[in-house]
Amino acid sequence: MCGIVCTFNIKIPKEQLRPQLLKMSKKLRHRGPDWSGIFSCDSAILAHERLAIVDPASGKQPLFSKDGKLVLAVNGEIYNHREICKQYEQSYEFLTQSDCEVIMALYRDKGAGFLEDLNGIFAFALYDIEKDIFLIGRDHIGIIPLYQGWDSDGAYYVASELKALEGYCNKIEEFLPGHYYFSPDEKVTRWYARDWMEYENVKDNDSDVDALRIAMEEAVQRQLMSDVPYGVLLSGGLDSSIISAIAKKFAAKRVETDNREDAWWPQLHSFAIGLKDSPDLAAARKVATHIGSIHHEIEYTIQEGLDAIRDVIYHIETYDVTTVRASTPMYLIARFIKSMGVKMVLSGEGADEIFGGYLYFHKAPNAEEFHKETVRKLSKLHQYDCLRANKSLASWGVEGRVPFLDKEFLDVAMRINPTAKMAGNGKIEKHILRQAFADCLPAEVAWRQKEQFSDGVGYNWIDTLKEIAGHKVT
Secondary structure: OOEEEEEEOOOOOHHHHHHHHHHHHHOOOOOOOOEEEEEEOOOEEEEEEEOOOOOOOOOOOOEEOOOOOEEEEEEEEEOOHHHHHHHHOOOOOOOOOOHHHHHHHHHHHHOOOOHHHOOEEEEEEEEEOOOOEEEEEEOOOOOOOOEEEEOOOOOEEEEOOHHHHOOOOOEEEEOOOOEEEEOOOOEEEEOOOOHHHOHHHOOOOOOOHHHHHHHHHHHHHHOOOOOOOEEEEOOOOHHHHHHHHHHHHHOOEOHHHOOOOEOOOOOOEEEEEEOOOOHHHHHHHHHHHHHOOEEEEEEOOHHHHHHHHHHHHHHHOOOOHHHHHHHHHHHHHHHHHHHOOOOEEEOOOOHHHHHOOOHHHHHOOOHHHHHHHHHHHHHHHHHOHHHHHHHHHHOOOOEEEOHHHOHHHHHHHOOOOHHHOOOEOOEOOOHHHHHHHHHHOOHHHHOOOOOOHHHHOOHHHHHHHHHHHHHHOO
16 A cells, blocks of 8 residues: 655746655555655655555556656556557557556556546555646545645645645645546546436346446455565454465465466464454454464454554544544554554455444435445445544554455446345345355355444453443543
């Protein structure tokens, strides 16, 4: 997981501003400890902190077009980059094997209107040197964080985390998911919109369990793209267990070669964390044994969690109680994962929002209200679960990928008739998802009721935080 900080519309000499951008970028080095790069000219500066996942040898950033007229800084992964490369192999000369270089090929062909062509997780800044214009874009759900700011001189900034802009910008706000800003237009434009966002467009649809399963397997397989060791976060809940089982199915072959070659790291490693005797650890152990992953189990104490909270808040940049509560064990496990030499993990965020997994969804009065709430929850994910997963893992230089939020999978899952997702009449929450993958998991896991991540790691963790907050917060 990389970090970017860029500035445009510079009003002071670049020689004065470049040292400042280096200081700002250094605040993001935990996100990308493998390489630091910077480009500067009279109108723009782009700085990048790299976590090398794809093409470690030649993919350092910022990236440049062969003619040197385009420069690009990206935090993210483009899962369909090989298909895009084939599309442009006759008209654009690629200089690296980086998955992100296709952004420049698309821009040169289509201008700013290409983001729908991308399937991935990303936040990027592209500068067109010849025309002195720039393009900022963020992925469909906001899996990758991005913020924008303005300084007192009128210069415009974007950065992967708030801390890079703090102290330099007098106005800072989030750059919205599913949007782009193209400087000649002088406005932010929404590029991600779907028919399934309206109930009327899904209420009469079928509910194809087989199509759901195929789409999920394809999403996981796409996201196994990696030139470095990877693993899975396995809480023992339904969502992470499904991701882990599918990843194990495809781990032996290299997705980059259409499964023709053996994987460089064919043994799948799974990671679980919890307090001693927590329900998550026990369930994760069962799943790991069932699928045959090399399993790593981390126990932490309540005191270790409390000791980490100050650092957790620094990294996730929010005081939201639920987010802090769930981020702390994820922050702790990220440190262990990094110590194992693993740079990327798959995680199960998004399934509860898509399939109505939270227990309050049982109270939905009808299918229309149920569907509207799933759409609303997805639209807010960038403020909570996506933020938690990305920043908790990135604090130790680990990239998190979330197959349930894959753009193509979302189109399949969110077009399912909402009545098929609703609990009741003898059906447990997320029944259709359980049905699709019941044969891949132990029965006691496939039909295990939902536990929130921070609940599953151990109920004492929540009780202790509530008690401390009660004493310290008035």
